[in-house]
Each structure stands twice: as C-alpha cells, then as structure tokens.
Amino acid sequence: MKILLAACNAKYIHSNLAVYNLRAYAEDYRKNIVLKEYTINQQKDEILRDIYLEKPDVICFSCYIWNISFVKEIAEDLKKILPDSVFWAGGPEVSFDAEDFLKKNPGFFGVMVGEGEETFRELCRFYVDKKGSLEEIPGIAFGFGEKIRHNGWREIMDxxxxxxxxxxxxxxxxxxxxxxxxxxxxxxxxxxxxxxxxxxxxxxxxxxxxxxxxxxxxxxxxxxxxxxxxxxxxxxxxxxxxxxxxxxxxxxxxxxxxxxxxxxxxxxxxxxxxxxxxxxxxxxxxxxxxxxxxxxxxxxxxxxxxxxxxxxxxxxxxxxxxxxxxxxxxxxxxxxxxxxxxxxxxxxxxxxxxxxxxxxxxxxxxxxxxxxxxxxxxxxxxxxxxxWLSYGEILKLKTVESMVEVYYNSGQFQNILNYMESFFEDAFSLYEELGKFYEEKGYHSISHSRMRRYEILLEFLEQRQEISREKAVDAMLLDLYLRENLKSRPSFAPSQKPYEKMVWEYRREKKIPKTAHIEVFQNGDIVLFDYETRNPLTNNAETKTINEEVKEYGYV
Missing domain, CATH: 3.80.30.20 (tm_1862 like domain)
Structure with missing residues (x-):
C-alpha cells in the first residue's frame, strides 16, 4: 500500500509545512508514505509522469487558494491514467465547502476538513492496516453510495x-x-x-x-x-x-x-x-x-x-x-x-x-x-x-501597486524617490501619476530591465520643470552604484573623464581595490563605494564621502 502526499507550491523557493506535518504525525506508516513537492509553474505532463511512475494506491493533495485550479486539472488527468487510485483533498481551500467540492470534482473520493494530522494518521490505519471504517473517522467528507457523507469537524489537537x-x-x-x-x-x-x-x-x-x-x-x-x-x-x-x-x-x-x-x-x-x-x-x-x-x-x-x-x-x-x-x-x-x-x-x-x-x-x-x-x-x-470602490478605481489602484512594487519595494530607487516626493501633492499621487505615465506611453505592458526603469523615471521627471535634472541624475547614480559596481555607464550619466587622472592617482596612493568604485557627482561630492562591506538590511554598499581626503592630496 502506497500513499502519496502531494504539494503544489506557488514557487520553487516555497515548501509545504502541512504535508511534512502529516507525514511526521503518521510515523508508524512512514514506509508506506511518499511525499512529493511540485510547483504550479511546472509542466503538468512532468507531474503526471512523476506521480504515475510512483503507482500510488492513495493520493492526497494539499489545496490552497494559489493551487486549487492546478490541482483539479492534474487530478482530472491522473484519474484517467490511475483509475484505481483513491484521491483525497485537504487544506483550507476545500475544508469549508467539502460536499460541494466533491460534487463538482467526482474524481476525488474524499476531503480531509480542518486540521489533518490525526485524520491522516487514521486514514493510513484504514488503508494500510485495513482497520476501522471511514464512517468512524472524524474530520472527513467522502462519497457514500450516491450521497456524500460528512463526519463533522475533528476536535482541535494539542x-x-x-x-x-x-x-x-x-x-x-x-x-x-x-x-x-x-x-x-x-x-x-x-x-x-x-x-x-x-x-x-x-x-x-x-x-x-x-x-x-x-x-x-x-x-x-x-x-x-x-x-x-x-x-x-x-x-x-x-x-x-x-x-x-x-x-x-x-x-x-x-x-x-x-x-x-x-x-x-x-x-x-x-x-x-x-x-x-x-x-x-x-x-x-x-x-x-x-x-x-x-x-x-x-x-x-x-x-x-x-x-x-x-x-x-x-x-x-x-x-x-x-x-x-x-x-x-x-x-x-x-x-x-x-x-x-x-x-x-x-x-x-x-x-x-x-x-x-x-x-x-x-x-x-x-x-x-x-x-x-x-x-x-x-x-x-x-x-x-x-x-465604495468602483472597478475603474480598482484598476487605478492596481497601477499604483505595480509602481510601488517596482520602485519602492525593490529598494533600488530610495534616493531618487526621496528627492521626487516633495514635488508631488503626496506619496500616493507620485505613484498614481507615474503609473498613468507608464500607461500613456505603453510601458506598462512591457518587461523592462533595471536600467530601463531609471530611464523611464527620468523621462517622467523631465515633464516637470521644477525638478532639477542634475539632482535627479545624481540621486539615480547614487542608487545604482549603491547596489552594484556597474560594468558600463548609464546613458544619462555625465562623463567622468575630467576626473579620471585624479581618481586613478588617489586609488593608487590609497590602495583602493578594483572591486570598489569612486564616483564624482555633479554636486561636487566624491563618494567611495565599498562592495565588500554591505548593509545587511538593504544590501547596499558601504559609502564614504572622500572630498577632504582628495583635497589633502592636492587633486582638487
């Protein structure tokens, strides 16, 4: 008797604690249990093949809001190639309407409702040891002749x-x-x-x-x-x-x-x-x-x-x-x-x-x-x-959400955002107007590189005469070099050629490693970016303003 616990996660980096808990609680039946984790981004054929080759007698799917449609499709095809296997579902997405779920998805025999550890162990006992009956197991709903029997929710556990x-x-x-x-x-x-x-x-x-x-x-x-x-x-x-x-x-x-x-x-x-x-x-x-x-x-x-x-x-x-x-x-x-x-x-x-x-x-x-x-x-x-909120307004908020995700939550535009905010009525208006600009230009439906995001932002800012292009570019360059030592200069960055000799001599005198970067900003600041030392929260390079040090060596 082989019982397969299947989890379909939203991303590869996720894991499913629930199926591991079920397996741990049913330790007495460990040799009969196979645990498999997949993602909803995998090819369905790949998952079908993997489960089919296991030839499980019982298949238990962990069901959540992010995977339920995927699980239904997989199970529907699996039932065709594994007609003798018994299909169970569990999890929050099927617990609250178990009977309706079973009516609409006849390939599934039963649903484990609520907490599953004790229920799963009792199901293992029923299928492996052939002991007891399904009618005696609390916390399940299952096909009972032409009807669906619901045994009620199980008491919560310690x-x-x-x-x-x-x-x-x-x-x-x-x-x-x-x-x-x-x-x-x-x-x-x-x-x-x-x-x-x-x-x-x-x-x-x-x-x-x-x-x-x-x-x-x-x-x-x-x-x-x-x-x-x-x-x-x-x-x-x-x-x-x-x-x-x-x-x-x-x-x-x-x-x-x-x-x-x-x-x-x-x-x-x-x-x-x-x-x-x-x-x-x-x-x-x-x-x-x-x-x-x-x-x-x-x-x-x-x-x-x-x-x-x-x-x-x-x-x-x-x-x-x-x-x-x-x-x-x-x-x-x-x-x-x-x-x-x-x-x-x-x-x-x-x-x-x-x-x-x-x-x-x-x-x-x-x-x-x-x-x-x-x-x-x-x-x-x-x-x-x-x-209180129309669908049109929901769409506007979706655009704001997209801009916040790209520009704020990425943590890569902190200094330019700080500079920009004072030129808008409030922070929300900044992202609202930026999102509107993306849509007007047709940028919202295109995938952009990180550098292209800066270029679009500069294009957006150039519409507002009160914003200094020089200060905006300085803020963008600070953000860019905080994150990485760029291999090539951004298209909007001023030339560093006038300072090349000064920077080279300073680096030689101070033995500055090649991994570091020195930028001369338009406002006169000279900043050293140390990529060997980073902020553990932001991952930004450690910086040091070196204007005075450069003056000491007579380079300015």
Whole structure:
C-alpha cells in the first residue's frame, strides 16, 4: 500500500509545512508514505509522469487558494491514467465547502476538513492496516453510495503532540523553511480564515527551543514563522526572541507576523540589541480608516502602531514589511489614498498593497452582499468592486501597486524617490501619476530591465520643470552604484573623464581595490563605494564621502 502526499507550491523557493506535518504525525506508516513537492509553474505532463511512475494506491493533495485550479486539472488527468487510485483533498481551500467540492470534482473520493494530522494518521490505519471504517473517522467528507457523507469537524489537537517535521535540511536547500509555534488567532478579522479557529494553542517552549536550535546549528538562511499573530502572548514571544538572540549564529534570519501595537517595552528593548537581519517583522495595518477597522472586526491602535514602527526603524537592524488591503468596507478611493500616505510616511522597508480576497468560510463572504462586494468567481476570489470602490478605481489602484512594487519595494530607487516626493501633492499621487505615465506611453505592458526603469523615471521627471535634472541624475547614480559596481555607464550619466587622472592617482596612493568604485557627482561630492562591506538590511554598499581626503592630496 502506497500513499502519496502531494504539494503544489506557488514557487520553487516555497515548501509545504502541512504535508511534512502529516507525514511526521503518521510515523508508524512512514514506509508506506511518499511525499512529493511540485510547483504550479511546472509542466503538468512532468507531474503526471512523476506521480504515475510512483503507482500510488492513495493520493492526497494539499489545496490552497494559489493551487486549487492546478490541482483539479492534474487530478482530472491522473484519474484517467490511475483509475484505481483513491484521491483525497485537504487544506483550507476545500475544508469549508467539502460536499460541494466533491460534487463538482467526482474524481476525488474524499476531503480531509480542518486540521489533518490525526485524520491522516487514521486514514493510513484504514488503508494500510485495513482497520476501522471511514464512517468512524472524524474530520472527513467522502462519497457514500450516491450521497456524500460528512463526519463533522475533528476536535482541535494539542500542537505539542505534532512531531518536528524536519530531518535532512538538504531537501530544503535554497528554500524558505516554515515553522509553527502556535495555531489559531485571538482576533476576528472578517476577511481572514484564521479568525474561524478561535482556540489559540501554543507549542511547548522547550520543544520550540530545541527545534530552533536544529535550524541554528544547520545555518538555515531563513525560518518563517507561520503563527498568525506571533506576539499575541507576550511571554511566549519573549522566550523565543530571547533564545534566538542568545543563540544567534550570524546567518539565520527569522520572520514573524506581528501586531506592532501589542509590543511592550521589554520586547522593544530586546529587539534593539539584535544583530541587523536577525529578525524581520510583517505588520498588517490593512487600513487606517477607523470605520473600516471596526467593520472588519480588527483591533488596532494606529497611533501606537506608528510610534512603535518609528522606534524600530530607529534601531536600524530590523526589516519591517507593512500591509494594506484595498476593497475593504467603508474604504473609498480617497480613504485608501489616506491610508497609503499614513503608512508610507512610516518608511517601512516594504509596503505591500494587497486586494481583498473574499475567502470561503470567512465572515466577509457572508457580508459580501450587504457591502456590495463583487469578486471573482474563481480563486483568488479577488474584489472587483464594492459600494465604495468602483472597478475603474480598482484598476487605478492596481497601477499604483505595480509602481510601488517596482520602485519602492525593490529598494533600488530610495534616493531618487526621496528627492521626487516633495514635488508631488503626496506619496500616493507620485505613484498614481507615474503609473498613468507608464500607461500613456505603453510601458506598462512591457518587461523592462533595471536600467530601463531609471530611464523611464527620468523621462517622467523631465515633464516637470521644477525638478532639477542634475539632482535627479545624481540621486539615480547614487542608487545604482549603491547596489552594484556597474560594468558600463548609464546613458544619462555625465562623463567622468575630467576626473579620471585624479581618481586613478588617489586609488593608487590609497590602495583602493578594483572591486570598489569612486564616483564624482555633479554636486561636487566624491563618494567611495565599498562592495565588500554591505548593509545587511538593504544590501547596499558601504559609502564614504572622500572630498577632504582628495583635497589633502592636492587633486582638487
């Protein structure tokens, strides 16, 4: 008897913690279990071939919003070539409408609903040991004659009873490793499925520390905690943050999703001591409109959140990623613009503009009609319009999102953006107008190189007479050389020929390595870029203004 656990991830760098947890919990049946990870970018024929050659008796697919259509297509063809195999689905994308899913996808025999560890182990017992009956297994829905039988949801389990899922980290080379120290969420945000499970549970801290040490000893590049609100329990968060600080290996980065306004002084004082890059924080703001926050049942003190984000920013050692969601109740275009400007002013390392996804099983799905929410019928069930936001305005926000992603979140245009911002009504208007320029010129539908993005930006700025081309070019060159020692000069860069002799003699006297770059800017600054020493948060080269040193040698 062979049971195949199949995961179809969004990208190669992702891994699927769920299927590894299922396998670990069913350790008694390990010899019968095969685990396979694919991506939705792979050729379907390649996956069909791989699964077919395994000849599994039972195939269990892990289903999420990003892979459900892909899984359905794969399973439909697999059933034709493996007609005797039994197909099961599990995961959030099938748990909340299991019966409907089975009716529409007759190739699947059953669905594991909710938490799957205990359910999967009981299914292994049923198929491998031929013991028990499906009617006795809680947490499944399955074909029962011409009907579908739903055994109801299983009682949630003690998270500490789930064995550690990781063994040989070679399997995760060049991949993000996911880890879970708690399940459930104390909050009731109407757009989120985590709010459905109100029974928040924490993994035993002794286990957590032992497992974190496993990652630290193996110098895993990044461990991403999947806890929905990591710092909702102060003592739990403090113990983990203390441990990773005290056992820092100088390499591993830990990612946490937190509520910034819940952070206490003790936690902030600890964070200030951390190595740059030891942790990074994802902070969901979603909106700064009080009416919106109330409607989505979210708890947030934006004033306190802002103060804490500012304070962490001053530490200069922690990457902060802030989120906004467009399409929420009571948030029109102007309100979202205000939310954007308030969050942008906090200068996070990344600002993600997401669009509301009306998920099956969420309160937002139930409230969609009342809020006039129209959304896509197929996953990702993304908002198309609301009472407050038209589809045309959604399209405008999509353009803003694209510009923020390219110019702000890439971290490659920081100095030119800082220079530009004062010439626009607000930050939102900058990206709005830049996006409009892209569309007018037909640039939005073309793939561009990094250098071409700078050229387009300069073309955009040249429309505004009040902007100094010289200052704009200096800012762009600073951004470019901070990231890399360019092999060829940008088309818009002024010649360095007048300074070649001066720079050559200075380099010779000071024994400046060839890997470094010296740029003479139009404003008179002479800057040395050291690519051997980089900022661990931005990856920018270390810089030094050397005007005075050059003068000492009589070269200016």
């Amino acid at each position: 998270l500490s009873n789930v064995p550690f899922a990781y063994e040989d980290m070679e399997d995760f080379r060049n991949k993000i490793v996911y880890y879970e120290s708690s399940r459930g969420c104390p909050f009731s945000c109407s757009y989120c499925l985590s709010s459905v499970d109100k029974k928040l549970r924490f993994r035993n801290l002794d286990l957590v520390k032992k497992e974190l040490q496993f990652f630290i000893d193996r110098k895993v590049p990044q461990v991403k905690f999947v806890d929905r609100t990591f710092n909702c329990k102060h003592s739990h968060a403090m113990e983990i943050w203390k441990y990773i600080l005290e056992h820092d290996n100088g390499i591993t980065n830990f990612h946490f999703e937190i509520s910034a306004d819940l952070l206490k002084e003790e936690e902030l004082s600890l964070m200030e001591k951390m190595r740059p890059g030891l942790i990074q924080l994802e902070i969901g703001v979603q909106s700064t409109n009080p009416e919106t926050i109330k409607a989505i049942r979210r708890t947030m003190d934006f004033k306190k959140l802002s103060e804490i984000v500012d304070r962490i920013h001053c530490f200069e050692n922690i990457h902060q990623h802030l989120d906004l969601i467009a399409g929420l109740p009571y948030e029109n275009y102007e309100s979202f613009q205000n939310s954007f400007n308030q969050v942008y002013a906090l200068k996070p390392e990344q600002l993600q503009l997401g669009f509301l996804k009306v998920l099956k099983g969420s309160l937002m799905k139930e409230m969609a009609e009342e809020y006039g929410i129209i959304h896509k019928e197929k996953e990702p069930y993304e908002v198309l319009s609301t009472k």
